[in-house]
Amino acid sequence: MNNLEIVKAGLNKRYAKERRFKFYGIFSISLSLLFLFFLLFDIGAKSIPAFTQTYINLDIEFDKKSMKLQDQDSYSEETLFSASYSKLGRNALYKLFPEVTERKQKKALRQMLSSGARYDLRDAVLENNDYVGTTQNLWVLAGDDIDAFVKGLIDRNIPEADRRVKDYQVKWVDILEAQNKIERRFNINFFTSGDSREPEQAGILGALKGSFYTMLVTLLLSFPIAVSAAIYLEEFAPKNNWWIDIIEININNLAAVPSIVFGILGLAVYINVFGVPRSAPLVGGLVLTLMTLPTIIISTRAALKSVPPSIREAALSIGASKMQVITHHVLPLAMPGILTGSIIGMAQALGETAPLLMIGMVAFVADIPQSILDPATVLPVQVFIWSDSPERGFIALTSAAIVTLLVFLFFMNLIAIVLRKKFETRW
Amino acid sequence: MEISDNMDLDQEISKTVGSPLLESKVRIACRDVNVFYNKNVQAIFNVNLDIGKNQILAMIGPSGCGKSTLLRCFNRMNDTIEDCVVDGLIELDGENIHSKKIDPVVLRANVGMVFQKPNPFPKSIYDNVAYGPRLHGLTQNNSELDDIVEESLTKAGLWKETKDRLNKPGTGLSGGQQQRLCIARAIAVKPEVILMDEPTSALDPIATATIEELMSELKSAYTIVIVTHSMQQAARISDRTAYFHLGRLVEVDETGHIFTNPNHSLTENYITGRFG
Numbered sequence: 001m002n003n004l005e006i007v008k009a010g011l012n013k014r015y016a017k018e019r020r021f022k023f024y025g026i027f028s029i030s031l032s033l034l035f036l037f038f039l040l041f042d043i044g045a046k047s048i049p050a051f052t053q054t055y056i057n058l059d060i061e062f063d064k065k066s067m068k069l070q071d072q073d074s075y076s077e078e079t080l081f082s083a084s085y086s087k088l089g090r091n092a093l094y095k096l097f098p099e100v101t102e103r104k105q106k107k108a109l110r111q112m113l114s115s116g117a118r119y120d121l122r123d124a125v126l127e128n129n130d131y132v133g134t135t136q137n138l139w140v141l142a143g144d145d146i147d148a149f150v151k152g153l154i155d156r157n158i159p160e161a162d163r164r165v166k167d168y169q170v171k172w173v174d175i176l177e178a179q180n181k182i183e184r185r186f187n188i189n190f191f192t193s194g195d196s197r198e199p200e201q202a203g204i205l206g207a208l209k210g211s212f213y214t215m216l217v218t219l220l221l222s223f224p225i226a227v228s229a230a231i232y233l234e235e236f237a238p239k240n241n242w243w244i245d246i247i248e249i250n251i252n253n254l255a256a257v258p259s260i261v262f263g264i265l266g267l268a269v270y271i272n273v274f275g276v277p278r279s280a281p282l283v284g285g286l287v288l289t290l291m292t293l294p295t296i297i298i299s300t301r302a303a304l305k306s307v308p309p310s311i312r313e314a315a316l317s318i319g320a321s322k323m324q325v326i327t328h329h330v331l332p333l334a335m336p337g338i339l340t341g342s343i344i345g346m347a348q349a350l351g352e353t354a355p356l357l358m359i360g361m362v363a364f365v366a367d368i369p370q371s372i373l374d375p376a377t378v379l380p381v382q383v384f385i386w387s388d389s390p391e392r393g394f395i396a397l398t399s400a401a402i403v404t405l406l407v408f409l410f411f412m413n414l415i416a417i418v419l420r421k422k423f424e425t426r427w
Numbered sequence: 428m429e430i431s432d433n434m435d436l437d438q439e440i441s442k443t444v445g446s447p448l449l450e451s452k453v454r455i456a457c458r459d460v461n462v463f464y465n466k467n468v469q470a471i472f473n474v475n476l477d478i479g480k481n482q483i484l485a486m487i488g489p490s491g492c493g494k495s496t497l498l499r500c501f502n503r504m505n506d507t508i509e510d511c512v513v514d515g516l517i518e519l520d521g522e523n524i525h526s527k528k529i530d531p532v533v534l535r536a537n538v539g540m541v542f543q544k545p546n547p548f549p550k551s552i553y554d555n556v557a558y559g560p561r562l563h564g565l566t567q568n569n570s571e572l573d574d575i576v577e578e579s580l581t582k583a584g585l586w587k588e589t590k591d592r593l594n595k596p597g598t599g600l601s602g603g604q605q606q607r608l609c610i611a612r613a614i615a616v617k618p619e620v621i622l623m624d625e626p627t628s629a630l631d632p633i634a635t636a637t638i639e640e641l642m643s644e645l646k647s648a649y650t651i652v653i654v655t656h657s658m659q660q661a662a663r664i665s666d667r668t669a670y671f672h673l674g675r676l677v678e679v680d681e682t683g684h685i686f687t688n689p690n691h692s693l694t695e696n697y698i699t700g701r702f703g
């Protein structure tokens with residue numbers, strides 16, 4: 001055999017190896033895609049019920065007596081605000097089903113409506129003061145069991161004893177349905193309210209704004225601090241200096257510290273020593289900044305290091321100062337890498353739950369935070385709280401909160417990608 | 428073995444032969460220049476050398492003999508290397524470039540540099556050339572800047588090829604064009620001296636010939652110091668040639684003299700191809 005034949009003989013083996021490797025790659029990619037698809041599909045499907053709510057159409061009589069109002073022509077805002085609205089919904093239901101007289105059944109009839117319906121009625125009156133004394137046809141929020149039943153989450157064929165919806169409630173729903181007086185509508189509430197103990201009234205807006213403020217604090221603190229630290233360490237710090245080495249080792253180790261430790265630190269330092277308000281996005285952002293710093297520092301340093309030295313030499317040789325070399329050439333060229341690192345750090349921070357539990361962001365907060373100092377919760381913690389709640393309606397809400405978290409993440413990434421594209425030199 | 432070698436060498440090259448010093452028209456003067464890396468590694472030993480105005484000085488010698496190191500002394504680029512110490516006197520137009528009065532930024536505006544590998548900024552051709560003038564605030568308005576860009580590109584022999592694509596990236600040019608762009612960028616700040624470190628070693632023969640022609644034209648306005656690996660290039664373009672060996676300046680003389688009648692045996696070995 002001459003050389004050429006030897007080479008040819010080995011050729012098949014080489015190509016087989018290549019094909020095998022390609023197969024492994026395609027196989028792993030398909031597998032991960034499958035898992036991803038499965039996850040998204042599962043969460044997406046589970047979240048769908050949360051985006052609609054069941055409403056019942058009722059003729060609400062705003063009579064002054066049940067509202068506990070004095071007989072007057074007009075009322076001030078405060079009077080209307082503190083009036084009683086709890087009887088209005090049930091009165092309308094009693095009128096619709098006059099045959100119901102037994103006490104237990106009356107209670108079941110009352111429970112067809114959400115306990116939050118009274119607040120919707122109050123808001124309706126506050127918006128239209130002239131409702132008082134009239135009868136209005138309105139859609140009123142149904143209770144969570146009825147909602148689950150209408151959505152098909154409760155099976156009518158299982159025995160009554162095992163079912164949260166009683167037989168007569170099923171009958172009423174059927175009657176209302178026949179009259180087109182019960183309906184699933186888009187759950188605007190989910191996007192406009194804060195948390196609630198009642199699943200049909202719970203919304204994501206509080207956690208969404210909480211996450212937004214927390215991320216804002218994290219970004220505004222960690223990005224400039226991390227980038228300046230990285231620039232100093234990479235460009236200015238003396239090489240072969242023992243205390244710079246110690247700082248470097250510490251930064252690298254910081255990236256590996258379990259996140260809950262940062263929560264304990266935040267509790268001990270920010271809240272107990274500096275008196276930053278507990279549960280607030282400010283303290284959450286401060287804690288997450290600690291976590292995000294090492295990630296951004298490390299990736300920024302890598303990005304700075306990858307800028308070719310020839311560019312620095314070129315600028316220096318024309319007479320640029322060190323700072324000018326950095327701001328004119330090195331930073332713009334490193335910016336895509338810096339942004340990539342930052343987005344990874346921010347994405348980690350967005351999904352972080354454990355450290356925030358330590359600083360009280362797990363508290364039940366019904367109000368929507370208006371600033372970084374108001375008590376708030378964040379999306380992943382909201383997922384955690386809802387997944388831990390017993391009511392059936394929270395199952396869908398949990399998935400819907402995860403979907404919201406993913407959408408938030410998606411938009412955050414989108415902004416980063418757009419920015420990166422802007423900085424990327426196309427030559 | 429090595430020690431005895433070095434001792435022989437010290438004997439052999441203890442003093443530069445030829446004519447390192449000039450009577451008049453001196454632009455750069457070096458006296459007893461020593462350069463150290465990492466405190467104890469010496470790269471340049473006792474160099475005494477004058478570089479004349481409007482002349483081209485070629486620095487030749489085997490790899491690692493310190494040509495680049497000495498060249499980088501003239502615009503204090505060695506300052507940017509940690510642990511690099513330059514010792515001795517270097518004067519530009521009679522002024523010590525290490526004196527407190529001279530800022531390296533000002534010095535580098537006065538002593539331009541062109542590198543071995545073309546290194547245009549990843550910006551447009553215009554911005555590449557305009558970078559220096561903008562940096563130092565040399566122009567009052569845009570039309571003055573336009574003039575400088577045109578003038579520099581013209582001097583670098585690149586205007587005709589690029590005048591219609593000034594907003595295109597400088598990195599999109601061919602290697603030879605990129606190197607001329609770097610020359611244009613260096614002369615846009617109107618330096619007195621241009622240092623070139625093997626400017627044509629990454630280029631093809633035609634691009635090399637263009638750059639060599641360019642250097643001969645630039646000589647009338649600038650002092651040029653060029654490090655080159657090609658002895659033909661040194662012979663073609665330079666007025667004086669300096670031969671370095673292991674950090675020592677062995678011989679300096681008129682280029683014609685060096686290549687026809689070298690005084691030192693090391694120089695002769697090198698230029699006849701027996702060494703290096």
Ligand SMILES: Nc1ncnc2c1ncn2[C@@H]1O[C@H](COP(=O)(O)OP(=O)(O)O)[C@@H](O)[C@H]1O
Binds near residue numbers: 468490493495496497
């Ligand atoms: N940044 C540096 N750090 C340490 N030693 C260096 C550095 N640059 C060059 N040297 C050393 O200095 C000597 C001269 O190098 P150089 O000036 O680049 O040579 P030439 O340009 O003639 O090939 C070589 O021995 C080289 O190893």
Ligand SMILES: [Mg+2]
Binds near residue numbers: 494495496624
């Ligand atoms: Mg060199």
